């Protein structure tokens with residue numbers, strides 16, 4: 001049973017005092033609407049064809065699945081998967097351990113706080129596009145230790161080894177997430193292969209980029225928010241990596257910007273499903289065939305919400321550019337190559353503290 005907590009995001013105001021830190025307040029045009037449409041249109045894709053050992057499924061079934069994936073990636077950039085092969089007990093243990101972590105006293109959570117150098121750990125003052133998010137997070141690297149460039153500077157030659165930080169008094173958190181990571185990673189590779197096939201490429205064409213992958217699992221906790229009409233749990237953003245696999249609870253709050261009309265659509269929770277979205281790297285690899293779509297998280301004035309995204313990211317030394325098989329004279333490369341490790345660090349830096357500049361986006365690498 002989760003107990004009521006004091007969130008320290010706000011305090012009881014004295015007369016005339018502002019109750020909530022204005023850093024949370026979104027510009028008028030980015031505030032969440034309350035009369036939101038639920039996303040009937042987000043495709044729900046059944047992956048059972050991949051998971052039956054003595055498959056009675058034919059090549060036709062696989063071809064149908066690949067074409068569903070292609071359709072979803074092109075029309076939405078988002079879809080949900082069911083019968084995905086991740087055993088529910090691994091997800092449940094991770095979800096429970098995560099709730100226990102966020103339930104710890106603040107001073108214990110702060111012992112594993114991230115800092116400017118190590119982006120893994122607990123953090124409760126994250127920003128998206130320079131506005132503070134109404135959430136607390138705990139980030140872990142799936143490969144531990146993991147190697148990244150020493151800084152986000154383009155001419156950086158040094159490397160840095162990063163390690164996870166685990167709370168000493170909650171050993172089940174580490175155990176649950178290490179086991180969960182193995183399972184979700186298998187699903188990520190299956191999806192990667194389906195995406196390769198859907199682009200007309202050999203199944204394993206993209207796997208090599210993930211040999212020394214820098215994937216990350218995030219735990220999100222969105223406490224109830226007294227200004228749910230003014231703030232967001234996560235401000236609008238696109239994911240910088242290759243794919244995101246999100247486990248959300250039954251509260252709901254994720255909104256996706258529908259490609260056809262730019263409307264914000266609420267993704268209705270489906271029990272035990274994963275919400276998948278293509279990130280910027282797939283957009284660049286596919287030379288804009290599959291676009292990374294903007295999304296954000298609404299908060300709730302009464303209910304807290306938890307979610308666990310898995311960000312599937314390649315090795316830090318990957319140079320991301322349109323795949324040569326997908327470009328030609330009629331469809332020339334739309335992006336110049338950029339280094340994933342530096343892109344990743346630059347984005348994590350802009351989540352850590354307010355910067356005077358816009359955070360790095362793939363359109364900065366667009367060829368006009």
Ligand SMILES: O=C(O)CCC(=O)C(=O)O
Nearest residue numbers: 220234248254297307309
């Ligand atoms: O909590 C969610 O539904 C989505 C979270 C998200 O977009 C993020 O953590 O980047």
